[in-house]
Amino acid sequence: MDGDTTNQLRRLPKVQSLVDALTASAHPQHPPAATLGAARHVIDAARAHLQHHPGTTAPTVEALLPKLAARLEAAARPVLRRVVNATGIVIHTNLGRAPLAPAAIEAIIAAAGPCNLELDLLTGKRGSRTQGVEPLLVQLTGAPAAVAVNNCAAAMLLALSALASGGEVIVSRGELVEIGGGFRIPDIIQQGGARLVEVGTTNRTRLADYERAITPETRILLKVHQSNFAIVGFTEEAGIAELSQLARTRGLLLVHDLGSGAVTDMTALGRRPEETVQQSVAAGSDLVVFSGDKLLGGPQSGLLVGTPTAVDPLRRFPLMRALRLDKLVLAALEATLRLHRDGGHDQIPVLHAIAQSPAELQSRANHLIDALTSRVGAAITSTPTQGYSGGGSTPNQPIPSIAVALAVPHPETLAATLRAGYPAVVARVADGRLLLDMLAIADTDLPVLIEAVRVACPPVPSQA
Numbered sequence: 001m002d003g004d005t006t007n008q009l010r011r012l013p014k015v016q017s018l019v020d021a022l023t024a025s026a027h028p029q030h031p032p033a034a035t036l037g038a039a040r041h042v043i044d045a046a047r048a049h050l051q052h053h054p055g056t057t058a059p060t061v062e063a064l065l066p067k068l069a070a071r072l073e074a075a076a077r078p079v080l081r082r083v084v085n086a087t088g089i090v091i092h093t094n095l096g097r098a099p100l101a102p103a104a105i106e107a108i109i110a111a112a113g114p115c116n117l118e119l120d121l122l123t124g125k126r127g128s129r130t131q132g133v134e135p136l137l138v139q140l141t142g143a144p145a146a147v148a149v150n151n152c153a154a155a156m157l158l159a160l161s162a163l164a165s166g167g168e169v170i171v172s173r174g175e176l177v178e179i180g181g182g183f184r185i186p187d188i189i190q191q192g193g194a195r196l197v198e199v200g201t202t203n204r205t206r207l208a209d210y211e212r213a214i215t216p217e218t219r220i221l222l223k224v225h226q227s228n229f230a231i232v233g234f235t236e237e238a239g240i241a242e243l244s245q246l247a248r249t250r251g252l253l254l255v256h257d258l259g260s261g262a263v264t265d266m267t268a269l270g271r272r273p274e275e276t277v278q279q280s281v282a283a284g285s286d287l288v289v290f291s292g293d294k295l296l297g298g299p300q301s302g303l304l305v306g307t308p309t310a311v312d313p314l315r316r317f318p319l320m321r322a323l324r325l326d327k328l329v330l331a332a333l334e335a336t337l338r339l340h341r342d343g344g345h346d347q348i349p350v351l352h353a354i355a356q357s358p359a360e361l362q363s364r365a366n367h368l369i370d371a372l373t374s375r376v377g378a379a380i381t382s383t384p385t386q387g388y389s390g391g392g393s394t395p396n397q398p399i400p401s402i403a404v405a406l407a408v409p410h411p412e413t414l415a416a417t418l419r420a421g422y423p424a425v426v427a428r429v430a431d432g433r434l435l436l437d438m439l440a441i442a443d444t445d446l447p448v449l450i451e452a453v454r455v456a457c458p459p460v461p462s463q464a
């Protein structure tokens, strides 16, 4: 290190003098321990900068003070915060999947204090915590029995542990999938204490393949929905109806991991068909397992519907206690299921977004363009895009969407600035432009989105 750098390092302000400067300033004050820690961090960063940039001068206390104030302000904000989803992916796993319906949000608030979670208010006796959601799941899906746990992965673990532990589970090689985040079907079978028996090939599996693999140890025939991929071309698979018949005659259970869990006819929303929970139940599945926060549009949960023979052992299984749902989730889930039952699909944000017409998307884009044009230093246009429902539902099936495109010199920098805001805006960059996709944006997001873009964009060049 040269002598000048050493000299500059010596001139760096002391941590305490930076703390004192903040205390004496008009900046908001924070707890002493937080202020001290942040001041240390700011000085350390300044030291590192000097060491890596020989020839620069040590900053003064005055120069470091705004950095300290900004750091403290950022640290005082909650880490988990609202995001405007401008990605064009409706069920975005990294953005909390399904945004909840207003009725579900109200239900969460109502249940936040004391509530009748495990109390039957008619008798004053102990009740079941799933008293609200189970009858609704039964009504909606046509299955005679239902239970609900923390997520679909937990539901699969519970089902395999309670129904197949010590025995064999037969799965097609075309369905030995990884859903994401390390959730792999072979691993979850092993975790459940069962042995995986693979049958068929990647592209073709027939009923006879299952039939041949059945032994006295077999407990379950497992069918897994191809959530996040598609096998196309020369393919064949055994359907639920024929597998159900085979399971019945051999005294086995047919379990269907349906994942995305549509209970709505997607063609009625103008989209391509997606197998529904009702169809799987009607075709003879003993147990259908699906997520609450994908196409159902509710809170994170794993739902299991089926025959009492398949469902009752799950209720009694000790693991159930570890996987049970929290009251806030149960409140939101009940409200979401009520909307499905009562035909309130339009109030479920996921279904509303998926069903949007090009005209609705274009009108939202126009609103945004009107609000931003000549107020920010960027050329603004609308452009067609391909959106997706996401969350491992309807793979390979883009939804025609529209984005507002901002042409700025540094779109990646603008994207980062938008992500750092409160609320954050998550957009994407394509062809050197920042794209705000309208598909997953709600009308109620528009005011905050407009404000966020105005603040983050380069200013309009002044007309000299």
Ligand SMILES: *Cc1c(COP(=O)(O)O)cnc(C)c1O
Pocket: 151, 152, 153, 154, 179, 183, 224, 225, 226, 227, 228, 257, 258, 259, 260, 290, 291, 292, 301, 302, 391, 392
């Ligand atoms: C998404 C998915 C899961 C996992 O569901 P989580 O609710 O995220 O645990 C399991 N199986 C299939 C087929 C899925 O699509």
